Amino acid sequence: MSKNREIPPRWMNWLLELYCSKDLLEDLQGDLHEYYARNIKKSRFKANLIFLLDVIKFCRLYTIRKPKILGQMTIFNLLGNYFKTSTRSLARNKLFSSINILGLAISMSIGILMITYISELLSFDTFHEKGERIYRVQSAYKSVSSPTSSDFASTSVFIGKKLKEEYSGFEKVLLMRRNFRADISKGENTIPVRGHYASREFFDVFSFELTAGNPSTALSEPNSIVLTEKTAEKLFKDKQAIGQVVVSGEESYTVTGVVANLPTNSHIQFEALMSFITLENRYSASETTTFYDWRSIWMNYVYLLLPENADPDLINGYLRDIAVTENAKTDRYQINHRVESLANLVPSQELSNQIGPSMSWKGIYQLVFLTLFVIVSACFNYTNLSIARSLRRAKEVGVRKVVGAGRNQIFTQFVFEAIIVSLISVIMSFGLFSLIKPFFLEIVIDNNDLITMDFQWIHALYFVAFALFIGIVAGILPSIVLARLKAISIFRDASSVKLMKGLSLRKILIVLQFTTSIFLIIGSTIAYRQYKFALNFDMGFTTENVLNVALQENDSQLLIPEIEKLPEVSKISRSGMIPNTGEVWSEEIKYKDPLDSADVFVNYVDKNYFSTHEFTFLAGGSFPYDQEEGVAKFVVVDELLLKRFHFEDPQSAIGEVITVDRRLEDLKLEIIGVVSEFQYAKIHSESEPVALIQGTPVDYMHLNLVVKTDDVVAFMNKLEEIWSDVDRIHPFEARFYNELIQEAYNDQAILFKIFGFLAFLAISIATMGLLGMAVFTTETRQKEISVRKVLGASKKNLMFILSKGFIVMLLISAAIAMPLSYLFFNEMVMADFVNRIIIGPIELLSGVFIVFTIGILTIGWQTGRAARANPADMLRDE
Amino acid sequence: MKGTNLGEFEEIVLLTIASLMSEAYSVNIVDEIASITGRKTKLGVVHAVLNRLEKKGFITSELGEPTKERGGRRKRFFHISHAGKVALMKAKEQRDRLWSNIPELVFQGIR
Numbered sequence: 001m002s003k004n005r006e007i008p009p010r011w012m013n014w015l016l017e018l019y020c021s022k023d024l025l026e027d028l029q030g031d032l033h034e035y036y037a038r039n040i041k042k043s044r045f046k047a048n049l050i051f052l053l054d055v056i057k058f059c060r061l062y063t064i065r066k067p068k069i070l071g072q073m074t075i076f077n078l079l080g081n082y083f084k085t086s087t088r089s090l091a092r093n094k095l096f097s098s099i100n101i102l103g104l105a106i107s108m109s110i111g112i113l114m115i116t117y118i119s120e121l122l123s124f125d126t127f128h129e130k131g132e133r134i135y136r137v138q139s140a141y142k143s144v145s146s147p148t149s150s151d152f153a154s155t156s157v158f159i160g161k162k163l164k165e166e167y168s169g170f171e172k173v174l175l176m177r178r179n180f181r182a183d184i185s186k187g188e189n190t191i192p193v194r195g196h197y198a199s200r201e202f203f204d205v206f207s208f209e210l211t212a213g214n215p216s217t218a219l220s221e222p223n224s225i226v227l228t229e230k231t232a233e234k235l236f237k238d239k240q241a242i243g244q245v246v247v248s249g250e251e252s253y254t255v256t257g258v259v260a261n262l263p264t265n266s267h268i269q270f271e272a273l274m275s276f277i278t279l280e281n282r283y284s285a286s287e288t289t290t291f292y293d294w295r296s297i298w299m300n301y302v303y304l305l306l307p308e309n310a311d312p313d314l315i316n317g318y319l320r321d322i323a324v325t326e327n328a329k330t331d332r333y334q335i336n337h338r339v340e341s342l343a344n345l346v347p348s349q350e351l352s353n354q355i356g357p358s359m360s361w362k363g364i365y366q367l368v369f370l371t372l373f374v375i376v377s378a379c380f381n382y383t384n385l386s387i388a389r390s391l392r393r394a395k396e397v398g399v400r401k402v403v404g405a406g407r408n409q410i411f412t413q414f415v416f417e418a419i420i421v422s423l424i425s426v427i428m429s430f431g432l433f434s435l436i437k438p439f440f441l442e443i444v445i446d447n448n449d450l451i452t453m454d455f456q457w458i459h460a461l462y463f464v465a466f467a468l469f470i471g472i473v474a475g476i477l478p479s480i481v482l483a484r485l486k487a488i489s490i491f492r493d494a495s496s497v498k499l500m501k502g503l504s505l506r507k508i509l510i511v512l513q514f515t516t517s518i519f520l521i522i523g524s525t526i527a528y529r530q531y532k533f534a535l536n537f538d539m540g541f542t543t544e545n546v547l548n549v550a551l552q553e554n555d556s557q558l559l560i561p562e563i564e565k566l567p568e569v570s571k572i573s574r575s576g577m578i579p580n581t582g583e584v585w586s587e588e589i590k591y592k593d594p595l596d597s598a599d600v601f602v603n604y605v606d607k608n609y610f611s612t613h614e615f616t617f618l619a620g621g622s623f624p625y626d627q628e629e630g631v632a633k634f635v636v637v638d639e640l641l642l643k644r645f646h647f648e649d650p651q652s653a654i655g656e657v658i659t660v661d662r663r664l665e666d667l668k669l670e671i672i673g674v675v676s677e678f679q680y681a682k683i684h685s686e687s688e689p690v691a692l693i694q695g696t697p698v699d700y701m702h703l704n705l706v707v708k709t710d711d712v713v714a715f716m717n718k719l720e721e722i723w724s725d726v727d728r729i730h731p732f733e734a735r736f737y738n739e740l741i742q743e744a745y746n747d748q749a750i751l752f753k754i755f756g757f758l759a760f761l762a763i764s765i766a767t768m769g770l771l772g773m774a775v776f777t778t779e780t781r782q783k784e785i786s787v788r789k790v791l792g793a794s795k796k797n798l799m800f801i802l803s804k805g806f807i808v809m810l811l812i813s814a815a816i817a818m819p820l821s822y823l824f825f826n827e828m829v830m831a832d833f834v835n836r837i838i839i840g841p842i843e844l845l846s847g848v849f850i851v852f853t854i855g856i857l858t859i860g861w862q863t864g865r866a867a868r869a870n871p872a873d874m875l876r877d878e
Numbered sequence: 879m880k881g882t883n884l885g886e887f888e889e890i891v892l893l894t895i896a897s898l899m900s901e902a903y904s905v906n907i908v909d910e911i912a913s914i915t916g917r918k919t920k921l922g923v924v925h926a927v928l929n930r931l932e933k934k935g936f937i938t939s940e941l942g943e944p945t946k947e948r949g950g951r952r953k954r955f956f957h958i959s960h961a962g963k964v965a966l967m968k969a970k971e972q973r974d975r976l977w978s979n980i981p982e983l984v985f986q987g988i989r
């Protein structure tokens with residue numbers, strides 16, 4: 001025990017050990033302990049104090065342990081040297097350096113495009129102060145007949161009310177409904193506005209700034225409207241907006257707030273907000289409304305503001321309980337709800353009925369995957385050329401090693417060199433990025449105003465990090481190869497350093513590059529052919545020369561007589577929607593058996609519809625007259641509907657009555673005609689039964705004109721004149737049917753453009769790589785060629801010898817790429833398309849053909865040059 | 879390096895090391911200085927000076943054998959090097975010459 005007492009407190013010892021360098025520690029500590037042993041005889045406290053003071057006093061420059069990193073500081077001293085040798089070697093080999101830098105720059109411009117795009121998407125909704133506590137209730141709907149459920153961003157008013165009234169644990173429950181549309185006017189001035197209905201919690205939950213009005217009461221009264229600054233300015237010019245009454249049809253609204261213009265990175269966008277209570281008053285008056293139903297999940301949104309540290313799973317529990325009770329009441333469908341945090345709304349999982357713009361993670365992953373393809377290809381170039389040329393750097397490596405450089409240092413040097421190249425590239429790629437940005441915004445984002453892709457300073461940081469990453473990826477393989485070189489073998493006989501491993505690796509990389517190029521070209525060919533196929537698909541009716549004019553809730557009877565007078569218009573019909581443009585309407589239809597109902601696609605059309613679109617009747621004909629008031633009496637059905645309800649032949653169906661499910665009184669319709677099967681939905685889905693129901697004026701949304709004119713512009717002007725006599729508020733909207741179809745298949749056009757663009761990039765990069773390799777091979781074999789030539793080899797012979805290796809590689813990549821892309825597109829991308837092209841040899845060989853042509857031209861150019869060279873020039877020095 | 883000049887305290891430490899012969903280690907040096915000059919020197923100061931002297935090349939050091947004292951930690955023993963000896967001699971010579979230049983008159987009455 002007495003001995004133990006002579007030891008100073010352990011923590012003081014530890015303090016000394018913390019800073020003191022190892023070689024001083026032992027005797028220093030010994031000295032202090034000796035003193036301690038002396039002092040403790042007087043007083044323990046005093047001894048401790050002196051010990052502690054001494055420990056502190058010994059903390060001097062020479063006693064402090066040098067951090068380990070300082071031992072490796074030589075790297076930093078060497079960086080200057082690395083920089084010098086790297087830039088010199090880059091400057092010496094201008095061709096290879098420019099191939100490397102250009103290739104990386106091209107691919108990195110795509111990379112920084114993606115970085116900007118994704119970082120912008122991730123910035124969505126980050127400006128809400130209470131953002132972490134905001135959740136949205138989402139729905140999953142599954143009808144009995146379908147095996148899977150589909151997810152919706154929307155939900156029911158029912159669930160919002162239920163949570164608000166019967167459950168606690170939320171700070172706020174916000175109810176919203178989309179599609180608020182009105183033409184509001186103040187005096188002479190009328191403007192159309194779009195927006196949402198929102199309950200009064202809106203401004204408590206979201207941090208949209210009100211420049212005028214009280215945020216907590218702005219939406220609490222019926223017929224209150226909140227405008228954005230932009231809208232208010234349009235309507236009131238310079239005058240004060242707040243408190244003003246605006247008129248819309250028979251209703252009048254009071255402006256109770258003006259909200260500052262919305263940030264573009266918000267998933268909620270609007271020109272105006274109408275108080276939710278306006279809607280509730282409207283619907284509570286009607287008894288037949290489905291507004292408060294459990295199943296009305298298509299239009300409404302519920303946002304929850306939870307208290308601090310609340311557990312969203314608790315809410316999910318409530319939602320499950322509600323769903324269990326409510327789903328028990330029906331056997332036709334199942335609805336389930338869960339909450340999703342604000343951060344996961346953009347980008348989100350794949351959801352229908354979004355309230356505003358969104359992008360699914362799946363789409364982002366696809367873009368990232370394609371981008372990586374191109375970037376990796378450019379990295380291969382760097383790796384390839386660097387390894388190929390590493391023989392030239394071997395002497396340098398040898399000298400460095402002899403002088404004392406370790407493997408790590410050589411490795412660092414060459415990675416550093418790669419990073420320099422990638423930093424130069426990222427600067428160039430920023431220029432390229434500015435060039436391709438407008439195209440990207442136009443083609444892929446479809447000029448959506450919300451995505452601006454503006455440069456922010458934080459991006460500079462991302463770009464540099466990206467450049468470092470690419471530098472390391474591209475430089476790692478050549479660096480390993482070079483670091484592994486043995487000094488002794490370099491000096492003994494430089495030619496014995498064969499880099500055998502690197503050689504086969506290089507071949508693999510080239511093959512991979514060309515496989516990628518071929519794959520992408522095949523992809524773009526297939527996407528293009530499928531797009532054309534969709535446009536030219538035989539839909540079972542004619543769309544040629546059909547011009548669709550959007551009625552925008554005007555009375556068709558006012559327009560038709562005027563339009564009919566135009567000599568260019570031969571026929572006019574009216575319809576509810578336009579088939580095969582992605583829009584679908586459906587109704588529940590029954591035949592004799594009241595329990596056997598089917599979801600059937602419908603369109604409301606007039607009697608001329610069949611002649612304007614040249615439908616083929618199998619039996620019967622069009623409606624005898626148009627129903628200008630009251631309810632529809634007739635229906636024309638297609639073959640598939642007959643099959644669905646087991647009619648024996650078209651003729652037997654004529655005169656039969658089918659029933660459309662309606663809430664109050666079912667609609668009984670007599671089948672008056674049967675048309676052959678036609679394409680109603682977009683062509684990648686299976687054809688389904690369709691009923692063309694006799695329309696009434698409220699059902700019509702479009703006029704379909706059959707037009708024959710050589711001067712479309714003049715004709716459109718005439719139409720617009722007629723239009724503006726009838727409707728002064730809404731701009732005239734008319735599109736040719738074929739244009740609408742083209743738009744509907746725009747996603748495929750985009751796919752084709754992206755694939756095409758990436759294929760172009762990939763092939764340019766691969767060609768540059770091939771060029772580099774061809775130059776390298778011919779240079780190193782120059783002597784061999786000369787000798788062969790002297791001995792009598794013909795030019796053709798020489799070119800064959802030089803190109804042989806490359807041709808074999810091209811053949812191998814073709815052999816890999818063709819089956820791979822066939823499987824990819826046939827089994828994955830287009831597997832569930834019903835109507836699609838058959839991928840045949842033309843599509844597959846197109847890529848191979850293009851790549852071969854470019855490849856052989858490149859190789860031929862180099863080998864031809866080498867074969868033509870005068871052997872005397874080459875061998876003179878020997 | 880600032881040259882081979884010896885500071886006053888450095889000279890004392892160097893002399894002490896020379897006088898202690900093979901027993902010169904830090905604690906001993908501090909004690910010896912204290913007993914001869916009466917100065918209460920701190921261990922840290924002596925350590926710093928030893929470090930400096932070693933850098934200047936006037937002394938060399940080696941670790942001794944572990945003993946029972948100090949928890950088995952070894953002592954670092956210091957020896958005066960040739961350069962150290964030369965420096966001491968030089969310093970002494972300079973002083974001797976200065977002494978010899980002083981007329982006896984100056985110190986009259988003190989002894």
